[in-house]
Amino acid sequence: MLFEVVTVDPPPQIKLRCQRTPAARDPSPKIADQGGNYLKECGRQGLLRLYELVLEDGTAISPYAWRTRLALERLRLPFVAAGVGFTEIKTIGEGQFATVPVLQDGDLFIADSWAIVKHLDGRYGGGNLLGSTRDQNMIRFFDSWCRHRLLAPLTRICVLDIFARLRPADQAYFRQSREARLGATLEEAVADRAERVVDFRRELEPLRAGLSEEPFLGGAEPTYADFIGVAALIWAGSVSTIQLLEPDDAVLAWFRRCLAFVGGMAPKLTPRSSLAVIS
């Protein structure tokens, strides 16, 4: 039961992750003890399970779930990825959730990505991922900025790309809810995206300023602020059929540095998005 995967057609790399243990990896000394403690907890309470939205082909497609995935990887916490469609969210737990991600830790179900990372960092990470309350104030500022300057414009750029790759059962719900939110049909919303993507890149200037002196917002290592931004780009880059960033953008270099640092992450980025690493 511990390793049951409830996702429909889980992609291969997620199955693999479920079988991996921290011992097989190269954990940083700081987090290793927390990982060890975690494993004891696991034996008592069951493995962590992350409920998240997936597309028809199993690709994880929520920026809020991706930030949780990055936090789990950073903390070397093995987890079961439980993919659900939009219309299956009501099947999680006892049906008390309206959004994902939802984290199941033993008998505990936690909704909301901020509550989840507070739980994970407090219980398993020694508080290093979120830092001081001052750090957390600035992360909340950054998170709100990301909603306005990453998630909102990227939605208008990529919403039709997402729709095209949803499970058929989710498409009607998605079209109706998103068109009501956007005040336009999905096709109208993306009609001027060639200009919107130029605006989007220009508005990233504060992020470039924050990255002008050190590799990550967190300094020599990424913290949750970095993950919030990177998760938004993974989300859009997983579906986008338009180039999101210029090749020489410092934001792109940071995005790739974060993925390389965290390791274990294998987001399936579209070649057209410009975010995929050319190998």
Place this chain on the structure above:
Amino acid sequence: MLFEVVTVDPPPQIKLRCQRTPAARDPSPKIADQGGNYLKECGRQGLLRLYELVLEDGTAISPYAWRTRLALERLRLPFVAAGVGFTEIKTIGEGQFATVPVLQDGDLFIADSWAIVKHLDGRYGGGNLLGSTRDQNMIRFFDSWCRHRLLAPLTRICVLDIFARLRPADQAYFRQSREARLGATLEEAVADRAERVVDFRRELEPLRAGLSEEPFLGGAEPTYADFIGVAALIWAGSVSTIQLLEPDDAVLAWFRRCLAFVGGMAPKLTPRSSLAVIS
């Protein structure tokens, strides 16, 4: 010579500040030792002097100088405020500066507000104002955001109010340089400011998120991030003839908290700006 004030018509509260010593105030224990060290430096090297832009009536009118003033006050460092007009900047030092603020510390002249605060915090503040390199990355992010979401819109809202209160000798230069930058006459730039101020308030959402849990971005006490934002509001609030913030805005409460915390600051805010404390 130490207390020479080079400003033309310095406002009374600036003259008063020059005569005050840290001992007459209620310094926080953390900074007091640094202040003590500073006084010894003073005896050797001469008093700090801050060159800054002033209006016809002596009001300090640069957001970059105001952040330096707030830092000086927070560090309990007495200083001489040396007000200059736009067309007098070339008289500072040996004529090597194109912008203010410029800080003179003994024989050392330092331009650029970021270089100034690095100097002040490193030499007299024990690094507490800027914090870790991680803190500084986030401050750089916040600083860039303030340029885009505070300074740029507030310029288009207040540029004619500034012009009207400049020294006559500065008006031609100001009109020419600002109209070139804005791509419009000053009158055209402010024509739609009633709508712009609504947009301006809406775009402050990330700042409200950053302030949702603690009194200051810096936590229980303001840090340089807080001062960057507050300085921009002081600058605009010193001239604005339009209401900038709604009375119940968390940003307004934070602005007033910062001024009260720092103490000693007496910006001459216009009643119409909505920023002045109603006494």
